[in-house]
Amino acid sequence: MNRDQLINALYESIGEACVTDPGIAHIEIHANKVLGVHLVEGLEIEADELKDGIRATLVVKKNTKIDQPVRICFGLMQKTGIQKIDMNIRLEENARVAIMASCTFPNAEEIVHTMDADIDIGKNAEYIYLERHVHGTEGGINVVPKAKIHLHEGAKFRTDFELIKGRCGKIDIDYEADCERNSYLDMVARISGRADDRILINERATLRGDGAHGVLRTSIAVRDRAKAEIKNTLVATAPNARGHVDCKEVVQGEAIANAIPIVEVHHPKAHVTHEASIGSVDSKQLETLMSRGLSEDEATDLIIEGLLSPEGQPF
Amino acid sequence: MSQKSILEIKDLVLNLGEKRILDHLSLEIWPGHIHAVVGPNGAGKSTLANTIMGLKGYLDFDGDILFTKKTVKEFSVDERARQGITMAWQEPARYEGLTVRSFIRAGADDKSEQNCRHALELVGLDPKTYLSRAVDRTLSGGERKRIELASILTMEPKLVLMDEPDSGIDVEALEKIFDAIQYLKNKGTTILLITHSTTVLEKADHAFLICCGQLIEKGSVDKIMQYFGQKCIPCDHKNEPKTE
Numbered sequence: 378m379n380r381d382q383l384i385n386a387l388y389e390s391i392g393e394a395c396v397t398d399p400g401i402a403h404i405e406i407h408a409n410k411v412l413g414v415h416l417v418e419g420l421e422i423e424a425d426e427l428k429d430g431i432r433a434t435l436v437v438k439k440n441t442k443i444d445q446p447v448r449i450c451f452g453l454m455q456k457t458g459i460q461k462i463d464m465n466i467r468l469e470e471n472a473r474v475a476i477m478a479s480c481t482f483p484n485a486e487e488i489v490h491t492m493d494a495d496i497d498i499g500k501n502a503e504y505i506y507l508e509r510h511v512h513g514t515e516g517g518i519n520v521v522p523k524a525k526i527h528l529h530e531g532a533k534f535r536t537d538f539e540l541i542k543g544r545c546g547k548i549d550i551d552y553e554a555d556c557e558r559n560s561y562l563d564m565v566a567r568i569s570g571r572a573d574d575r576i577l578i579n580e581r582a583t584l585r586g587d588g589a590h591g592v593l594r595t596s597i598a599v600r601d602r603a604k605a606e607i608k609n610t611l612v613a614t615a616p617n618a619r620g621h622v623d624c625k626e627v628v629q630g631e632a633i634a635n636a637i638p639i640v641e642v643h644h645p646k647a648h649v650t651h652e653a654s655i656g657s658v659d660s661k662q663l664e665t666l667m668s669r670g671l672s673e674d675e676a677t678d679l680i681i682e683g684l685l686s687p688e689g690q691p692f
Numbered sequence: 693m694s695q696k697s698i699l700e701i702k703d704l705v706l707n708l709g710e711k712r713i714l715d716h717l718s719l720e721i722w723p724g725h726i727h728a729v730v731g732p733n734g735a736g737k738s739t740l741a742n743t744i745m746g747l748k749g750y751l752d753f754d755g756d757i758l759f760t761k762k763t764v765k766e767f768s769v770d771e772r773a774r775q776g777i778t779m780a781w782q783e784p785a786r787y788e789g790l791t792v793r794s795f796i797r798a799g800a801d802d803k804s805e806q807n808c809r810h811a812l813e814l815v816g817l818d819p820k821t822y823l824s825r826a827v828d829r830t831l832s833g834g835e836r837k838r839i840e841l842a843s844i845l846t847m848e849p850k851l852v853l854m855d856e857p858d859s860g861i862d863v864e865a866l867e868k869i870f871d872a873i874q875y876l877k878n879k880g881t882t883i884l885l886i887t888h889s890t891t892v893l894e895k896a897d898h899a900f901l902i903c904c905g906q907l908i909e910k911g912s913v914d915k916i917m918q919y920f921g922q923k924c925i926p927c928d929h930k931n932e933p934k935t936e
């Protein structure tokens with residue numbers, strides 16, 4: 378496939394059209410090749426090819442507000458391979474950007490995808506990062522996203538990780554956030570596992586500045602023999618820090634899920650709460666959909682899709 | 693068995709726990725007609741509907757259920773649905789995060805947006821307001837019942853079991869539900885209304901009165917209305933299911 382055909386294939390696999398609007402910044406990365414980059418004013422991206430991946434730096438300049446979400450598409454069309462992404466993201470003071478990233482591995486049989494992100498969100502800057510994964514049906518994939526996030530005073534960060542389509546394979550998320558005064562953090566992960574998929578999530582946030590806010594939310598559905606282990610830790614060390622940890626898991630078949638929300642408060646004027654629920658799909662929900670002709674599997678899929686949808690989240 | 697029946701319940705006996713809930717119940721439903729099953733609280737009406745639909749916990753019974761002359765006794769809920777049987781629950785299920793649009797589409801024959809909107813309009817709900825909302829606890833019970841009926845309209849089934857179509861429904865909305873029932877009938881769908889309301893009973897062409905899981909009387913709506921309206925006099929049942 379040539380460059381254009383690969384770009385088309387990437388977007389096609391996520392059910393979307395290529396970006397043609399010149400007002401929208403975008404970058405497409407296949408294996409260790411940058412296939413396309415289009416920038417807008419105030420956004421800088423530099424990317425170097427590595428042996429089996431990419432090292433990229435993305436900067437949003439001071440006071441720049443990028444109106445349209447930036448599109449990033451990563452992926453590997455082949456069945457086997459490695460893709461390592463090293464990302465440095467910096468939002469300067471008062472900058473604002475939203476990124477919609479898609480990670481697509483539609484034919485994965487033996488693929489490793491790692492992401493190492495260093496994210497620095499400047500004073501009063503605002504960053505929204507949505508990452509949606511589309512995997513194949515084989516489950517031969519290992520996804521290892523790691524991120525270190527620093528929120529400066531008054532910074533806002535919202536992230537949403539979605540892995541619902543296809544087999545998740547083995548996923549091992551490790552995020553760590555450090556939140557200064559009056560910053561606001563909201564981390565969401567929504568993942569569905571089946572067969573012998575493994576889901577490991579380890580998220581930690583420290584609310585170290587006066588008035589920092591943080592929410593860690595995880596919604597997981599596991600069925601068949603899949604396993605999920607979720608450990609979310611929120612530490613508050615400053616006055617007026619506010620935090621909440623929420624874990625919602627749905628378990629079917631022989632799947633196993635455990636959720637460990639840890640909250641730690643080191644200041645009498647800080648307040649952190651947590652909530653964890655593990656349940657199963659109820660029979661009336663299933664039988665109603667089955668009485669419309671859906672098989673039990675199709676009905677379960679639909680119910681789980683709803684539970685894990687953005688609408689199903691307790692905002 | 694009459695040549696005419698689409699559904700035949702034959703000598704149905706079902707126990708739940710220690711109790712006999714359906715007690716040698718037999719009845720026949722004719723294609724394209726609206727039938728009503730009436731009876732006091734606890735008579736076994738919902739149990740009968742659940743057994744016909746094949747829900748979990750209602751599969752172990754004696755007797756038989758024939759649909760279009762073939763037994764469905766060994767069929768799962770979805771297999772029965774694919775034969776053309778469906779059901780509207782007395783208390784419809786709630787789904788976190790599942791939109792009205794996806795819920796209606798799930799069972800629809802024609803999954804187009806236009807068809808979903810049309811079905812909502814038929815049950816008197818504005819598609820603009822409802823299509824993108826979730827079928828969760830933020831909808832009232834009455835709204836969920838109408839959305840469930842909308843999903844049945846798009847499915848184009850052969851037989852619909854409707855358990856208490858009027859419960860939790862206000863007068864105005866009830867008219868919409870009756871319109872939808874008439875719409876189904878005009879399309880040739882057979883309907884079994886389960887109720888203890890005489891307002892719903894009036895919409896039927898034929899009726900059955902059951903009590904303690906037994907068939908007490910059957911025939912025209914007028915006849916059953918008289919019997920049922922007089923608190924089932926001269927029936928001497930105390931409506932307490934037998935303990936085995």
Ligand SMILES: Nc1ncnc2c1ncn2[C@@H]1O[C@H](COP(=O)(O)OP(=O)(O)OP(=O)(O)O)[C@@H](O)[C@H]1O
Binds near residue numbers: 711738740782888933
């Ligand atoms: N799982 C169960 N175990 C034991 N008894 C049960 C069970 N489910 C229902 N029953 C009993 O079976 C009887 C019939 O219940 P059913 O719900 O079919 O009545 P109904 O005619 O639909 O009443 P209503 O008008 O109140 O809806 C009741 O006495 C009820 O208590």
Ligand SMILES: [Mg+2]
Binds near residue numbers: 737
């Ligand atoms: Mg009932």
